[in-house]
Amino acid sequence: MPNADINEREILADWVESVAENGDRAAFARLFAHLAPRLKAFLRRLGSADAAAEELVQEVMLTVWRKAASFDRRQSSVSTWVFTIARNRRIDLIRRESKPALDPEEPLLRPSAPLPADTIAAETRRDAALRAALAELPPEQLDLLQLGYYEGKSHVEIAELRKLPLGTVKSRMRLAFSRLRRAMESYQ
């Protein structure tokens, strides 16, 4: 795995910490330049029109600015943290549409209970290993992950879409995750 990749992850985390500690606008500008175009691409694939995707990116980045102090580099990489913010925002929007009266304090909308710091060590190295493993995933496994994470399809919808038996989808997911997990664990 290239060291440049590891350095890049460390630098992203440094920037978030600098935003948290000093309200560092230059660091935030660099974060924005890195994250916003990826978030926009991600949200467009999830079905948002261009303008709506940009508005969501703005909200996610506003949250990054405001919640920078809650980022913990021992718990997750910057990408994972920002992915989780975008995911929670999207769930929140969907649920408001389907049942506006829902209490936003639903457990679903809150982050899961924190992990002990020693359970997830060297998150940055793990993350770089994960990226390398993602690039080498068999196409049919990557396809499932992309349909779920990029297109917002549940495993049941994926089975229907790809005309695959549910059992096949489930076992491919198991295979994909155990492969990725092995890659991450080798860097713990």
Next chain:
Amino acid sequence: MTPSHHLPAELLFDHAAGTLDPALAVLVDGHLALCLQCRVKAQECLAVGGGLLDAIEPVAMSEGAFDRLMARIDNGDVTWFDTPKPAAPSFGEETTDALIDVLPPALRPLGRRSLATRRWRSIAPGVKTLQLDLPTGHQGSAQIIRVDAGKGVPHHTHLGNEYTLVLSGAFNDHSGRFARGDLQITDASVKHRPIAEPGETCMVLAVTDGPLRLTGALGFIQRSLGY
């Protein structure tokens, strides 16, 4: 105590991608609250999302997007995260219930709200259910089932999958023993009769993605009552 029946990959996947229906999401959060092993896996699945976010082909933001964001920040704009939440209805102490004690803290507001708006309903001797105040996918349901020690839930099947998370006590059926934190998933082909172990009331969170059907005489009564 560590649960011995865990979340399958496809539920961890849907959880991380944010595609679970609300009732299943509560069940998954309930298991995660009680299971460190699955919490680690759930975090790994979120990391996969982070990795995919990294790997995506970027799409340029429109001209001036960053300056507009900084203007909002200087304006003191709030995020969706900060938007004022509707005041939580105050139920006082009267809804304190054995159920609340066994719910993981994150699920307690939902439990209180459900207790305040719905009633425990008796479905068989020693067995009561409480519908949860949640939207569910298709025609499923999310309910708490409380079974007195030593009693059993009547034989039943369901049209879809049934997901059962044990909150207190333990039950046994043909497929094994399930205690606090354990998750059982049965599909429509399974007809089962879970029985609570002696000694402690067994409470479970049960989510179905198709309506539950009691078989036998109780099923006839259930159908004639229009459940």
